[in-house]
Structures are given as structure tokens and as C-alpha cells.
Amino acid sequence: MRIALIHTRLKRVGGLETRLFSYIDELTARGHEVTVIVSKIEHNEQLPDGVRVIRCSMKRVPKPIRIWYYDRAVQSILQREQFDFVLALIQISGVDALLVPGNHPGYLKAVQRRTKLLDRLVISVEQKCFSSAQTLLACSQMMKDEVVQLFGIAPEKIRVLHPPTDNQRFHSQLKSRKAEFRETYGFAKDKFSFLLVSASHRRKGLPLLIDAFSQLKNEPVEFILAGTPLKMAMPENMRYIGYAKKAEELFASADALILPATYEPFGQIVSEAIMCGTPVLLSHMVGAKAIVSENEGMIVNSFSVDDWVKAIREMTRRQFNIAPDFAVQQRLLLRDHVDAILDVAEKGTN
Structure with missing residues (x-):
């Protein structure tokens, strides 16, 4: 299967960035053809043979509009490449599957912070991405419930998928x-x-x-x-x-x-x-x-x-x-996590 993984940067820092590398390793080990789409690349990072990286540089794009510009640039790549399955680890519209590690209005509500103009812009992007994705992969039942309540997304469109945990490190x-x-x-x-x-x-x-x-x-x-x-x-x-x-x-x-x-x-x-x-x-x-x-x-x-x-x-x-x-x-191992993602991919391609 030709699979595209989307993030902003290719660097082993942070939770989702590290998980991107885990996905790359596991998917290539299973024989899938993986392409990574990012805006930043750490050049000393080693990737498995055959992994292709497409870079959409945002260096010259003003920060306030990068999120929209990057979305448009990625859409152009996806239309040209015609992947079998597209998984976004960040907010990108129109993908096959989108990870939901959190949501902005839920955060604002929990910390009792007033919604400002920039918050409204972030929420509008989330609404577009959540609505246009084929499947949402919520990190917890709590997140699924919030996305249904706060964004009006149909529950059947959302699958709960807990983050994988490294059992070689934590045991x-x-x-x-x-x-x-x-x-x-x-x-x-x-x-x-x-x-x-x-x-x-x-x-x-x-x-x-x-x-x-x-x-x-x-x-x-x-x-x-x-x-x-x-x-x-x-x-x-x-x-x-x-x-x-x-x-x-x-x-x-x-x-x-x-x-x-x-x-x-x-x-x-x-x-x-x-x-x-x-x-x-x-x-x-x-x-x-x-x-x-x-x-x-x-x-x-x-x-x-x-x-x-x-x-x-x-x-x-x-x-x-x-x-x-x-x-x-609890199906917290990487293999179980990727099994669930590939199940979503196979149902979408059938």
C-alpha cells in the first residue's frame, strides 16, 4: 500500500514527532511504501531504505498564515501523488485518517479561558479538518465525546485509538x-x-x-x-x-x-x-x-x-x-496501534 504520513517536521523531539518515526519503521517493516510530507527536516535523521520525503518549506511564509498555506501545499501534493492511504498527525483537511490528540475549544473550556480572535481561527481550522477527514482517530473516549459535542461530528466517524507506548523502555x-x-x-x-x-x-x-x-x-x-x-x-x-x-x-x-x-x-x-x-x-x-x-x-x-x-x-x-x-x-503496543490504523486504511480502500 502507498501510504502518506503528514507532519510539520521530521525530527525526533516531542510525542507526535517521535511517533511519526515509529509509524515509518513499523509500516516499512510490514512492506508498505511510505512517503513522509513535512515542512522541516532534521538532515541527520536516518530513515529506512525506500522512504521518500517531500518537503513543503514554510520558511518564507508569515507565521499567522502558515497553517492555511501548508494545508493548500499538501493538498496539491496529494492530488498529484494519489496515495492509497493518507494519515495526518497534524491538522490537514481532506485526509483519509486524522489523529485527534486534543482540541482547542475543549482546552479553552477546561482552563476557563476566554476565546480570542486567534482561538477562533484555530477552531475554524479544526472544524474544517474534522469535518473533511474520512476517519478521526481520537486519543481517548474523552476526546471522542468532546469532538462530537463541540464540533458536531458523527460518532461513527470517530474511532478511539490510544497512543502506543514503548514496552522496550517502559516495563x-x-x-x-x-x-x-x-x-x-x-x-x-x-x-x-x-x-x-x-x-x-x-x-x-x-x-x-x-x-x-x-x-x-x-x-x-x-x-x-x-x-x-x-x-x-x-x-x-x-x-x-x-x-x-x-x-x-x-x-x-x-x-x-x-x-x-x-x-x-x-x-x-x-x-x-x-x-x-x-x-x-x-x-x-x-x-x-x-x-x-x-x-x-x-x-x-x-x-x-x-x-x-x-x-x-x-x-x-x-x-x-x-x-x-x-x-x-489494553492494546497499547505499537503493533496493535498500527494494526488499527491499517484496518481503517483497508476499509477505506475496499
Whole structure:
């Protein structure tokens, strides 16, 4: 099958950019002819033999209109090339399948931000892309529900497809080195350690956690934050440890992952932590709650500080039973993810 993958750049940084390379590797290994359409290329990136790259440079295009210009340029390529299947990892109109890792009005609603002119332009592009795609691949049931409600898209047009998680990097065998990792990262030996890996602290719920852990100063719990530098004061039982270069070691170190996010379309750190054998404590606004049962963690259905203090205490007392084949059960492996994409492709070409 002649398959086109569309993104803005070919570089191994960020979640969707890294996933683009995973798609390329998996699809070519299965014998498909892959073409990648991007606007930027990191020239030292190595691709499998036979992969073709088409570049639509946006360098001379003013930033405010790049999104429209790029869409038009890509449409011209698609009309000329006539691929069997086109998958877009970004907002592009008229494709066979479009990933939906989030949506703008849902985000604005969740963070209670007023809609500005630029927001309206972004939403109009989303509406065009969602309406014109043959199939939407939503990262969670939460995202599917929002796209139906906020954009008026028919539910049968949307398929829930959770992001794939690397089981070579994130796996339960890491727990056997928990004591070693805890010493390396300075986790307390006599406390129950909650971990958050974050690049967007307010949206991930850090202010709530500061209030909650302020009430837990005299209890044997600690909070460890990894990610972008912190700009707010934290109580003594909370500690910032810098960027997470090896997140898998942090997940294995922690007694629990904690994520009281006000809005998280999926939250891949949830699947990563569970696959490392670490239970999770999440808000109801995390899309990955769909893969969490009483065996893997707890869900808090409010943003009340008192409710979170109670949940933190309960988390320290609960026993969880994470299955070694959790990723297989939840179809989180890359092979299962690509199987689902190819199923969409085959139904569209028949």
C-alpha cells in the first residue's frame, strides 16, 4: 500500500514527532511504501531504505498564515501523488485518517479561558479538518465525546485509538531496581513517594497538589516533581528534581504517579507509569482514565483539595495488582496501534 504520513517536521523531539518515526519503521517493516510530507527536516535523521520525503518549506511564509498555506501545499501534493492511504498527525483537511490528540475549544473550556480572535481561527481550522477527514482517530473516549459535542461530528466517524507506548523502555522488570533508582534520585527511604512528570504545571494540577501536600506535612508522604523549572513555592514535603531524562527510572522509583490535571486528552505518562508497575492517582479530566481499573489506580472526580488529601491517604493504604501483560490487554503496543490504523486504511480502500 502507498501510504502518506503528514507532519510539520521530521525530527525526533516531542510525542507526535517521535511517533511519526515509529509509524515509518513499523509500516516499512510490514512492506508498505511510505512517503513522509513535512515542512522541516532534521538532515541527520536516518530513515529506512525506500522512504521518500517531500518537503513543503514554510520558511518564507508569515507565521499567522502558515497553517492555511501548508494545508493548500499538501493538498496539491496529494492530488498529484494519489496515495492509497493518507494519515495526518497534524491538522490537514481532506485526509483519509486524522489523529485527534486534543482540541482547542475543549482546552479553552477546561482552563476557563476566554476565546480570542486567534482561538477562533484555530477552531475554524479544526472544524474544517474534522469535518473533511474520512476517519478521526481520537486519543481517548474523552476526546471522542468532546469532538462530537463541540464540533458536531458523527460518532461513527470517530474511532478511539490510544497512543502506543514503548514496552522496550517502559516495563515492569524495572521495579526490581526500585531501591537503586530511589537512591539515585534522592527519594526518601521512609516515605510513600508520589511523582509527577510535567511540562505544564498549572494544567497538570500542581497548585492543587501544593495545597494538598501542605495539609500532609506531618504524614509519611512526599511529592517529587520532574520536568520544566518551577516558578512557585512548595512545602517541605514537595521537591523539584529537574528534567526527566530517564522517565522510566523515575516511574519505577515512585510508589505512585499523581496527576490532578484540569485537562489532559490522554496522558501518556499514565500508561508509561503503569507499564513500569506503578499505580496512578488521576483526576476525572485525564483521558487515560479509561485504561485504569481498581487494579491500576484511583480516579478522583473533583478538584476539591479535601478530596485529594483523602485520596492521597487512601492511595498509601491500598494494594494494587497491575498485570504484567497490561500493555497487551489494553492494546497499547505499537503493533496493535498500527494494526488499527491499517484496518481503517483497508476499509477505506475496499
